[in-house]
Amino acid sequence: MKPFLISVGDFGIFSGGVFKRIAVRKTFSGELLRQMYRVGVNSLSVVDLCAFFIGLVLVLQTSSLLARFGAEGQVATIVGAAFVREIGPVFAAIMFAGRVGTGVAAEISSMVVTEQVDAYRAFGIDPISKLALPRVFATALMLPALTAISCLVGISGGFLLAYAESGVPAPVYIAKCLDALTPIDIVASLTKGAVFGLLIGLISTYCGFNTARTTEGVGESTTRSMVSSVLIVLVADLILTKFFMLLS
Numbered sequence: 001m002k003p004f005l006i007s008v009g010d011f012g013i014f015s016g017g018v019f020k021r022i023a024v025r026k027t028f029s030g031e032l033l034r035q036m037y038r039v040g041v042n043s044l045s046v047v048d049l050c051a052f053f054i055g056l057v058l059v060l061q062t063s064s065l066l067a068r069f070g071a072e073g074q075v076a077t078i079v080g081a082a083f084v085r086e087i088g089p090v091f092a093a094i095m096f097a098g099r100v101g102t103g104v105a106a107e108i109s110s111m112v113v114t115e116q117v118d119a120y121r122a123f124g125i126d127p128i129s130k131l132a133l134p135r136v137f138a139t140a141l142m143l144p145a146l147t148a149i150s151c152l153v154g155i156s157g158g159f160l161l162a163y164a165e166s167g168v169p170a171p172v173y174i175a176k177c178l179d180a181l182t183p184i185d186i187v188a189s190l191t192k193g194a195v196f197g198l199l200i201g202l203i204s205t206y207c208g209f210n211t212a213r214t215t216e217g218v219g220e221s222t223t224r225s226m227v228s229s230v231l232i233v234l235v236a237d238l239i240l241t242k243f244f245m246l247l248s
Contacts, residue, residue: 010206015202021129031134036137036138039139043100043146050150051149055158058158059157075162075166076180079155080181083154084151084181087154088151092193092196093200093229096139096143096196097233104201105211106222108132109222113211135205136201139198139204143194143197144191144197145193148190182248196236196237199233204229207228208225
């Protein structure tokens with residue numbers, strides 16, 4: 001229990017240092033744009049492919065279940081609501097943590113092991129501003145966009161299967177999806193994406209900077225980043241879901 005509390009405290013101090021540098025605008029715009037492209041555009045294929053097949057499976061499962069009650073027409077309602085409210089933000093965040101978070105942790109931990117971070121300090125460069133801040137900014141900015149795209153791709157994939165299986169017309173499918181959603185659902189989905197991205201960025205950079213200076217330390221930091229990111233995303237999802245339910 002004590003090591004866990006110490007880790008939580010260290011993470012809080014590290015996060016405070018990152019936010020402090022944001023307040024004084026200590027960032028590098030060129031590096032920020034590079035990281036946004038790296039974590040956002042390069043993650044599109046993985047996130048979209050996952051969302052597409054989840055949409056197919058969701059329609060396949062729900063249509064067979066609803067057919068027992070003669071309610072096949074409600075497939076679009078369930079798919080639209082489920083993707084925007086929960087599946088889109090959570091699965092995009094998990095895939096993001098697996099692809100981007102682990103990469104950031106491995107990159108920074110390798111720089112710690114090879115003493116490149118010490119070299120930054122020796123030359124008077126703040127490694128938090130140089131390495132952590134652009135990556136945290138990029139993850140917080142790009143995951144909401146990936147979340148929105150994954151929702152569109154997942155709902156579109158569901159339509160393809162619904163049309164092939166039941167012949168559901170596109171106007172009917174789109175209308176039922178829109179009827180199932182409210183503005184607060186869309187705001188909640190994008191807010192979850194931003195919060196999840198911020199948490200993944202902070203956790204992955206924290207794990208990278210706090211790696212053991214051994215070869216095994218790189219692998220341990222990468223694994224710890226993935227596990228911690230998934231757990232904190234699920235916990236944050238529960239809190240945010242309850243919060244937006246109270247608002248609505």
